[in-house]
Amino acid sequence: MTNNMMQDRYVLIENVNMTFQTKKGSFQALKDINLNIREGEFISIIGHSGCGKSTVLNLIAGLLQPTEGYLFCAGREIAKPGPERAVVFQNHSLLPWLTCFENVYLAVERVFGDTEGQTQLAERTRAALELVGLSHAVEKRPNEISGGMKQRVGIARALAMEPKVLLLDEPFGALDALTRAGLQDELMAIMSRSGCTAVMVTHDVDEAVLLSDRIVMMTNGPAATIGEILEVDLPRPRKRLELVEDPAYTHLRSEVLKFLYERHAKKAA
Amino acid sequence: MSVVSFNKEKTMQASEPTVKTVPAKPVVAVVKPLSTTATAAAPLLQKRGAWAATAKRVFEWLLPPVTGLLIFAAIWATVSALTQGLPGPVKTWQSAVELFSDPFYINNPNDMGIGWNILNSLKRVATGFALAAVVGIPMGFVIGRYTFMSRMAAPVISLLKPVSPLAWLPIGLLVFKAANPAAIWVIFITAVWPMIINTAVGVSKVPQDYMNVAKVLNLSEWKIVTKILLPYVMPYMMTGVRLSIGAAWLVIVAAEMLTGGVGIGFWVWDEWNNLNVEHIIIAIFIVGIVGLLLEQCLVLVAKRYSYE
Numbered sequence: 001m002t003n004n005m006m007q008d009r010y011v012l013i014e015n016v017n018m019t020f021q022t023k024k025g026s027f028q029a030l031k032d033i034n035l036n037i038r039e040g041e042f043i044s045i046i047g048h049s050g051c052g053k054s055t056v057l058n059l060i061a062g063l064l065q066p067t068e069g070y071l072f073c074a075g076r077e078i079a080k081p082g083p084e085r086a087v088v089f090q091n092h093s094l095l096p097w098l099t100c101f102e103n104v105y106l107a108v109e110r111v112f113g114d115t116e117g118q119t120q121l122a123e124r125t126r127a128a129l130e131l132v133g134l135s136h137a138v139e140k141r142p143n144e145i146s147g148g149m150k151q152r153v154g155i156a157r158a159l160a161m162e163p164k165v166l167l168l169d170e171p172f173g174a175l176d177a178l179t180r181a182g183l184q185d186e187l188m189a190i191m192s193r194s195g196c197t198a199v200m201v202t203h204d205v206d207e208a209v210l211l212s213d214r215i216v217m218m219t220n221g222p223a224a225t226i227g228e229i230l231e232v233d234l235p236r237p238r239k240r241l242e243l244v245e246d247p248a249y250t251h252l253r254s255e256v257l258k259f260l261y262e263r264h265a266k267k268a269a
Numbered sequence: 270m271s272v273v274s275f276n277k278e279k280t281m282q283a284s285e286p287t288v289k290t291v292p293a294k295p296v297v298a299v300v301k302p303l304s305t306t307a308t309a310a311a312p313l314l315q316k317r318g319a320w321a322a323t324a325k326r327v328f329e330w331l332l333p334p335v336t337g338l339l340i341f342a343a344i345w346a347t348v349s350a351l352t353q354g355l356p357g358p359v360k361t362w363q364s365a366v367e368l369f370s371d372p373f374y375i376n377n378p379n380d381m382g383i384g385w386n387i388l389n390s391l392k393r394v395a396t397g398f399a400l401a402a403v404v405g406i407p408m409g410f411v412i413g414r415y416t417f418m419s420r421m422a423a424p425v426i427s428l429l430k431p432v433s434p435l436a437w438l439p440i441g442l443l444v445f446k447a448a449n450p451a452a453i454w455v456i457f458i459t460a461v462w463p464m465i466i467n468t469a470v471g472v473s474k475v476p477q478d479y480m481n482v483a484k485v486l487n488l489s490e491w492k493i494v495t496k497i498l499l500p501y502v503m504p505y506m507m508t509g510v511r512l513s514i515g516a517a518w519l520v521i522v523a524a525e526m527l528t529g530g531v532g533i534g535f536w537v538w539d540e541w542n543n544l545n546v547e548h549i550i551i552a553i554f555i556v557g558i559v560g561l562l563l564e565q566c567l568v569l570v571a572k573r574y575s576y577e
């Protein structure tokens with residue numbers, strides 16, 4: 001594979017099918033998923049609840065193995081989780097008995113522990129927490145800080161690993177609109193600085209349009225697949241207030257809404 | 270349409286599908302009811318003065334248990350007055366005072382003070398209990414962590430767990446050819462099941478989220494055990510430890526009655542042979558109080574080591 005092709009197809013999902021074995025028999029969650037992700041690209045996956053967004057993300061993370069098909073990252077098949085693919089979990093998943101510092105340190109130590117001394121590792125940890133604006137909460141436990149702060153620690157933990165691909169599963173889903181907007185802006189700034197590839201699962205149409213280079217829209221399950229892929233060619237850096245009046249933005253937004261609520265409307269359960 | 274209202278409408282629409290994420294929050298809300306009771310008590314304090322409130326609280330706290338004990342003593346006194354041979358509370362108290370005036374005398378190996386008897390029993394319990402912890406806790410970890418191991422251990426454990434630990438005494442006597450190790454063996458058997466089972470249950474309940482973190486960070490097995498499993502399992506383990514110390518103390522009396530030697534159980538048997546009923550009643554209280562203290566100590570330890 002040439003270098004150029006590698007950049008164009010940094011993360012590669014080929015004919016992936018995913019079937020879960022459950023007590024009630026087998027359940028096909030995903031069918032024929034094909035996706036190329038360029039290096040440095042920001043991809044959003046959007047779709048109705050239960051369609052299989054988290055499953056796609058977990059497949060890329062290596063937490064799940066596809067029943068059929070292949071996944072590659074940087075030209076190598078994804079067999080298990082690796083430090084080049086960091087995950088920000090939906091429910092932050094911080095260890096409650098460790099401080100914010102220790103939570104991040106655990107990741108840093110694992111990735112850089114072989115080559116760096118303790119002071120350097122601690123330095124990295126502090127830098128990551130500073131990046132998300134949490135220098136003041138370093139010694140706090142997760143149950144002593146707000147939901148938004150927990151999510152920041154989760155992001156800091158992922159970024160501290162200096163991943164090539166950042167995987168985010170509804171990172172701001174549990175937060176109020178104001179906190180969410182603040183974190184979205186921070187994430188945009190961080191991503192433009194670090195230049196790493198990102199795949200984010202979201203329910204939020206505005207979030208998807210604001211952050212992404214492409215929006216992957218999924219059909220409803222069972223046997224969900226990629227319905228459409230929307231290019232978001234809005235120039236960066238993007239400012240949310242200016243975008244609100246931008247007709248291109250409004251158009252993209254309504255495209256996603258039409259996909260979700262007209263063509264693939266979910267019947268109320 | 271102004272920018273602000275447009276924005277608002279948008280977020281409302283867009284956040285519609287996120288409703289299902291709400292359940293993530295209630296964990297925090299659980300804490301609240303506690304603080305409401307605290308604030309309800311505050312006006313009361315101001316009205317009647319701090320001192321009166323404290324007195325009231327102590328009274329409320331002390332009255333029920335004291336009443337309970339008094340009723341118990343009254344029933345005991347009545348029964349002893351109506352029957353022959355059962356000494357009443359006063360007589361038992363006098364005998365206890367005499368007994369504890371010299372708890373650590375040694376006349377000969379078969380006649381030692383009550384203090385020695387208690388200490389010897391505690392030593393056996395401690396030894397058997399420690400051995401059970403050393404064997405049971407790691408076993409619990411292995412069983413909880415690997416499905417294969419848990420399936421392998423399940424039939425053996427469910428077969429042996431309901432057996433009275435005393436049934437193991439003859440085996441102990443046979444293998445060790447001495448009374449003391451046999452008694453310790455019985456305590457070991459008593460204490461080991463709760464430790465294995467509770468530790469294993471704790472390990473198997475570790476949330477998948479935490480294990481996913483371990484996988485994504487690619488943590489070593491050692492880090493998984495020390496940073497994730499151990500802290501999470503600690504409360505379960507402490508429950509196991511508490512259950513087993515209670516059971517061990519329960520069983521030691523019976524075991525010692527059978528094996529003899531120096532110990533509270535044998536002492537009871539000895540006093541029965543001497544027909545010293547006061548001492549038997551005193552022994553019952555001693556066993557109860559020591560058991561209570563053991564458990565309270567462990568509750569304190571458990572609080573110290575739980576992360577919440």
Ligand SMILES: Nc1ncnc2c1ncn2[C@@H]1O[C@H](COP(=O)(O)OP(=O)(O)OP(=O)(O)O)[C@@H](O)[C@H]1O
Nearest residue numbers: 020022027029048049050051052053054055056221
């Ligand atoms: N381990 C599993 N075993 C069996 N079925 C599963 C498993 N994981 C997911 N599923 C099923 O696969 C489907 C997709 O699940 P997934 O969690 O990927 O959905 P999602 O799009 O992330 O939903 P949400 O937006 O609610 O998070 C669901 O129907 C779910 O029940």
Ligand SMILES: [Mg+2]
Nearest residue numbers: 053054055169
């Ligand atoms: Mg999901």
